[in-house]
Amino acid sequence: MKIISDLEKQKIIRNLEELNPGRDAKGLAESFIKKQKKTALAVLLAITALGVIMMILEYTDDSIGEGGRIDRNSYRGSEIRLPVTVRNATYGDKETEIRISSRVHTDEEIEDIFKYEKKKLLSEVGNENEDLQNVYSDLYLPASDEEYGVEFSYLSSMYSIIDDKGKVKNEGLSLKEEVVISVTMSLEGKEEKFEIPVTVCPKDYSDEERFFLNVEDEIVRADETGKTEDHLMLPDTVKGEPVLYAEKKDNTYMMLLLMGCVAAYLTLKGAEKDLEKKCVERKKQLLFQYPTFVSKLAVLIGAGMNISSAIKRIQAEGEKSGDSPLTEELGIYVRNVRNGVLEDKALHDLGQRCGISEYRRFTAVLSANAKKGSMNLKTVLEEEAEEAFSEHQARVRKLGEEAGTKLLLPMVMMLMVVMVIVMVPAFMTYQI
Numbered sequence: 001m002k003i004i005s006d007l008e009k010q011k012i013i014r015n016l017e018e019l020n021p022g023r024d025a026k027g028l029a030e031s032f033i034k035k036q037k038k039t040a041l042a043v044l045l046a047i048t049a050l051g052v053i054m055m056i057l058e059y060t061d062d063s064i065g066e067g068g069r070i071d072r073n074s075y076r077g078s079e080i081r082l083p084v085t086v087r088n089a090t091y092g093d094k095e096t097e098i099r100i101s102s103r104v105h106t107d108e109e110i111e112d113i114f115k116y117e118k119k120k121l122l123s124e125v126g127n128e129n130e131d132l133q134n135v136y137s138d139l140y141l142p143a144s145d146e147e148y149g150v151e152f153s154y155l156s157s158m159y160s161i162i163d164d165k166g167k168v169k170n171e172g173l174s175l176k177e178e179v180v181i182s183v184t185m186s187l188e189g190k191e192e193k194f195e196i197p198v199t200v201c202p203k204d205y206s207d208e209e210r211f212f213l214n215v216e217d218e219i220v221r222a223d224e225t226g227k228t229e230d231h232l233m234l235p236d237t238v239k240g241e242p243v244l245y246a247e248k249k250d251n252t253y254m255m256l257l258l259m260g261c262v263a264a265y266l267t268l269k270g271a272e273k274d275l276e277k278k279c280v281e282r283k284k285q286l287l288f289q290y291p292t293f294v295s296k297l298a299v300l301i302g303a304g305m306n307i308s309s310a311i312k313r314i315q316a317e318g319e320k321s322g323d324s325p326l327t328e329e330l331g332i333y334v335r336n337v338r339n340g341v342l343e344d345k346a347l348h349d350l351g352q353r354c355g356i357s358e359y360r361r362f363t364a365v366l367s368a369n370a371k372k373g374s375m376n377l378k379t380v381l382e383e384e385a386e387e388a389f390s391e392h393q394a395r396v397r398k399l400g401e402e403a404g405t406k407l408l409l410p411m412v413m414m415l416m417v418v419m420v421i422v423m424v425p426a427f428m429t430y431q432i
Helices: 006-019 025-060 107-124 207-225 252-302 307-321 325-338 343-354 357-372 377-406 408-430
Strands: 080-088 092-100 150-156 177-187 190-200
Touching: 006 025, 107 150, 107 177, 107 190, 252 307, 252 325, 252 357, 252 377, 307 325, 307 343, 325 343, 343 357, 357 377, 377 408
Parallel strands: none
Antiparallel strands: 080 092, 150 177, 177 190
């Protein structure tokens, strides 16, 4: 049996002839076919070996043991779902799914676990307190115990003093209070309840804390007794100790001063950044106008005008079309020449003011020509114009690529929004 037909073999030969002109296409085809056969055979053997391994594992790892025994998962384990084929000589075979629940404890085991958990909770509930008859700080009331999976719920007889999380609120107590905490233990549908009697003591304040509490009490008492008066007199002594009062001032003005300093600094830095942006933008405009300037200058000088006249002509045309950085710089050049500055000096200053290497290089060529003269100035200008246009096209192409990259993030965000708009209704419809 042929793996590759004659028609396919001829097609392979034609393709190899195109890819390898002058070489023996039939020999290359034979090598190609042999290599493909070896690759196909290797893939077939690998898949066959994997299938055999999976078959061995499937038949050796049988969940159904001798006599129909299936091992359950341990306590609190997940339910087992086992696809099986039920076979009967009379009614034939039927495929179904068996669900095996995880193992549960016997009643005696649950009773022993409850005894253990009760003893453990009673030994830990006091937390940092010395004993349950002198409770000053929070109790330890766990929601569950991971050891056996027992869950706890609590009910306090005085929620205002101890809540169901064990939080002790004894700040306002003056005497000890008896509180009973009812505990319910739950495991696998079984419950057991017991109570924990607790004695909560008033908070143990330091001398300093107790003094200021007394000050607050005296102020409250003075307010209550003097409600009929048009003013409140703050107590000047508490428990024999003199007390002075100072109104706490709003320090917002300090924040305003600080914010003012920060705002002033940011304003200065912002102005510097704006200036830098304007300089960068000016250089970009000069660079953008450079090819046109060189091209016009080459045409005018080729027509017989000298350098100054040509620049004056370009500057006049620029003023008609609107102000631009190049028109301003050329205007300064024209005024300098008119005021008696040497042409080569004015050209040198023009290149330095523009601050771009292209202008400095170009004005240096014009300045040298103005000093010494040159017969091939027109040719130099035309070559410079051609090179400037090439560089300009490269810059424009780069800007286009950068713009495309910047648009990538908004496009991805729009795609995500569209996916949410399309998928959310689908999920809600099918309740996935």
